[in-house]
Amino acid sequence: QxxxxxxxxxxxxxxxxxxxxxxxxxxxxxxxxxxxxxxxxxxxxxxxxxxxxxxxxxxxxxxxxxxxxxxxxxxxxxxxxxxxxxxxxxxxxxxxxxxxxxxxxxxxxxxxxxxxxxxxxxxxxxxxxxxxxxxxxxxxxxxxxxxxxxxxxxxxxxxxxxxxxxxxxxxxxxxxxxxxxxxxxxxxxxxxxxxxxxxxxxxxxxxxxxxxxxxxxxxxxxxxxxxxxxxxxxxxxxxxxxxxxxxxxxxxxxxxxxxxxxxxxxxxxxxxxxxxxxxxxxxxxxxxxxxxxxxxxxxxxxxxxxxxxxxxxxxxxxxxxxxxxxxxxxxxxxxxxxxxxxxxxxxxxxxGYSGLEKQDWGYSTKKTRIDKIYMVVFNIPVSGAYRVKLPAKTAIAKSYLLADQNQVLKVEEVHTNEYFVYANPASQSKPFVIVLETKKKE
Ligand code: JFZ
Incomplete structure (x- = not known):
């Protein structure tokens, strides 16, 4: 070209x-x-x-x-x-x-x-x-x-x-x-x-x-x-x-x-x-x-x-x-x-762009140069389970709600680099944000 x-x-x-x-x-x-x-x-x-x-x-x-x-x-x-x-x-x-x-x-x-x-x-x-x-x-x-x-x-x-x-x-x-x-x-x-x-x-x-x-x-x-x-x-x-x-x-x-x-x-x-x-x-x-x-x-x-x-x-x-x-x-x-x-x-x-695959719950953003991904949730899954696919060689270290960092969320790896994050926030009338702290994985 x-x-x-x-x-x-x-x-x-x-x-x-x-x-x-x-x-x-x-x-x-x-x-x-x-x-x-x-x-x-x-x-x-x-x-x-x-x-x-x-x-x-x-x-x-x-x-x-x-x-x-x-x-x-x-x-x-x-x-x-x-x-x-x-x-x-x-x-x-x-x-x-x-x-x-x-x-x-x-x-x-x-x-x-x-x-x-x-x-x-x-x-x-x-x-x-x-x-x-x-x-x-x-x-x-x-x-x-x-x-x-x-x-x-x-x-x-x-x-x-x-x-x-x-x-x-x-x-x-x-x-x-x-x-x-x-x-x-x-x-x-x-x-x-x-x-x-x-x-x-x-x-x-x-x-x-x-x-x-x-x-x-x-x-x-x-x-x-x-x-x-x-x-x-x-x-x-x-x-x-x-x-x-x-x-x-x-x-x-x-x-x-x-x-x-x-x-x-x-x-x-x-x-x-x-x-x-x-x-x-x-x-x-x-x-x-x-x-x-x-x-x-x-x-x-x-x-x-x-x-x-x-x-x-x-x-x-x-x-x-x-x-x-x-x-x-x-x-x-x-x-x-x-x-x-x-x-x-x-x-x-x-x-900016997080590199994550788009999911139905909303949009993900990423801080430049910091290992934090934000899941901005607009469609709450009835199941309370949020699918997340991370790029290769990254793992979730910790997950919590941005509005309430004490609410640590359960995270489960279901395939390599593929996770479910579980969140059941009490009724939400506005979009909310789930934070994923990520780490390098060997
Ligand atoms: C222009 C202006 O004509 C309009 O009044 C307003 O100021 C807007 C911000 O800009 O309108 C446009 C210009 C470009 C496109 C469409 C509307 N475009 O590229 O599709």
């Missing part, structure tokens, strides 16, 4: 995972928060008394909300209930260890006072920077900040979906300069930010910019050593995205797990990854009328455990309201997840 490799100028520049401390910290985060906030939070999915069926943050692209009406939302951006410390406290209580915040979504409205466009918070009634208090508050709470940035910008006159004429090309050159300026500006203004989360990079116009984007990425990485950039920033010179034409991941982690999770370790090809998830079906920005199934905290905890068990992180989205407050349903879910995390975070933080 290696012999088949073609020479790429703008493909991936690394094979295998990053090993530096910043990336190791990111990898061990386990749980993150996503924030989608911008002008779209003001209509909240509704215009002229009519409910929009799509994602609320896309309302501008919806014909029933005319562009001038959307554009003038800037004069209504006055989030009097915005409190950065409170947002950070909600994330902290939930157990999130990083946050990705929309500095600019597709609409082009900037939550920071960018010098390069007038479509920013500075020209809203609020006037003040939103990103600075957020970066400071989350940082103070010990939560790493990643800056979400949409390349596609519906507000910029130079943005094109494709480049077909000379006029398009001239316009897009201006747009590229603007994009570079904004990114350098963000990295300069918010030196605490650990990474960039790119979006809106799927159009032909941007896919054709392999050289420009590759050089810009190098420039950003030089400006901020250790910067984390996912696979959704650039395409290679053949237009391949996420994975280059040699099928090697571009960027530091796979950014394609959008409202879906991998099912097996083979699905993630040995790469770092995170999954971004909405609480309702597909609403990122604030939508006042959530429809359909709203995920429960148990489902979200299950997704977190599943993500970690397959070597990834789970990032849960919040869409604050136009006034800056966070809706009660989101606050309640964050608290419920946090209650579980307070007891069980040992099975989530700095954990």
């Amino acid at each position: 290696n012999a088949e490799k073609i020479k790429l100028k703008h493909g991936s520049h690394r094979e295998g995972k990053r090993t530096d401390a910043i990336m190791q910290k990111w990898r061990g985060n386990g749980l993150g928060q996503f924030i989608h906030w911008g002008l779209y939070a003001i209509p909240g999915g509704e215009w002229n008394g009519k409910q929009y069926n799509g994602a609320a943050e896309w309302i501008r692209s919806w014909n029933e909300m005319p562009k001038p009406a959307y554009d003038s939302l800037i004069y209504k951006f006055n989030p009097v209930n915005f409190n950065a410390d409170q947002w950070a406290a909600i994330a902290k209580d939930m157990g999130a260890r990083y946050v990705t915040i929309t500095t600019k979504h597709h609409d082009g409205f900037c939550l920071w006072p960018s010098k390069y466009t007038s479509y920013t918070v500075a020209n809203s009634p609020w006037k003040k920077d939103i990103m600075k208090p957020l970066v400071d508050a989350y940082d103070k709470a010990g939560i790493d900040v990643i800056l979400y940035f949409s390349i596609m910008d519906w507000n910029h006159p130079g943005w094109r979906y494709d480049i077909k004429t000379r006029a398009d090309s001239i316009a897009f050159e201006g747009f590229k300069k603007f994009t570079r300026n904004q990114l350098i500006e963000l990295l300069t203004m918010y030196p605490k930010a650990k990474g960039l989360w790119f979006d809106g990079t799927w159009d032909k116009s941007w896919i054709k910019q392999a050289k420009f984007a590759d050089e810009l990425e190098a420039e950003m990485r030089k400006l901020r050593p250790g910067l984390i950039i996912g696979s959704r920033f650039r395409a290679d010179e053949y237009g391949k995205r996420h994975f280059d034409s040699n099928n090697v991941l571009m960027g530091d982690y796979e950014q394609g797990w959008e409202r879906k999770l991998p099912n097996t370790i083979a699905d993630v090809h040995g790469n770092d990854w995170d999954c971004v998830m909405t609480i309702p079906e597909n609403q990122w920005g604030y939508n006042k009328a959530w429809k359909g199934h709203i995920k429960t905290s148990t489902e979200l905890i299950e997704m977190t455990a599943k993500a970690v068990s397959l070597g990834g992180n789970f990032v849960l989205n919040f869409g604050p309201k136009g006034d800056g407050s966070i809706r009660d349903q989101e606050k309640r879910l964050a608290l419920e997840i946090g209650d579980w995390m307070k007891v069980n975070n040992e099975a989530i933080y700095n954990c």
Whole structure:
């Protein structure tokens, strides 16, 4: 397969995972928060008394909300209930260890006072920077900040979906300069930010910019050593995205797990990854009328455990309201997840793939470099017997409940490296964790 490799100028520049401390910290985060906030939070999915069926943050692209009406939302951006410390406290209580915040979504409205466009918070009634208090508050709470940035910008006159004429090309050159300026500006203004989360990079116009984007990425990485950039920033010179034409991941982690999770370790090809998830079906920005199934905290905890068990992180989205407050349903879910995390975070933080065969009772995670495996139980077997298959040359030294280490569990080896662990915890309304301390076996 290696012999088949073609020479790429703008493909991936690394094979295998990053090993530096910043990336190791990111990898061990386990749980993150996503924030989608911008002008779209003001209509909240509704215009002229009519409910929009799509994602609320896309309302501008919806014909029933005319562009001038959307554009003038800037004069209504006055989030009097915005409190950065409170947002950070909600994330902290939930157990999130990083946050990705929309500095600019597709609409082009900037939550920071960018010098390069007038479509920013500075020209809203609020006037003040939103990103600075957020970066400071989350940082103070010990939560790493990643800056979400949409390349596609519906507000910029130079943005094109494709480049077909000379006029398009001239316009897009201006747009590229603007994009570079904004990114350098963000990295300069918010030196605490650990990474960039790119979006809106799927159009032909941007896919054709392999050289420009590759050089810009190098420039950003030089400006901020250790910067984390996912696979959704650039395409290679053949237009391949996420994975280059040699099928090697571009960027530091796979950014394609959008409202879906991998099912097996083979699905993630040995790469770092995170999954971004909405609480309702597909609403990122604030939508006042959530429809359909709203995920429960148990489902979200299950997704977190599943993500970690397959070597990834789970990032849960919040869409604050136009006034800056966070809706009660989101606050309640964050608290419920946090209650579980307070007891069980040992099975989530700095954990990854355990190497164990998947069993019906749930997901197993493993601490890096420590001989501990965590069985995160979602389906309690009626028998009380939990099947566990360990990798070769390992044995169970001891087993107990994470919530109550005095409850030592009976363990029985039934075949070589194959065990039953017996647990009959009194009625459980939430998933729980069984710890396996393992040891080397001759
Ligand atoms: C994008 C945005 O359009 C959306 O508003 C939100 O910000 C989300 C996080 O990102 O939506 C996407 C992007 C990529 C895929 C799906 C939705 N994808 O790769 O499947």
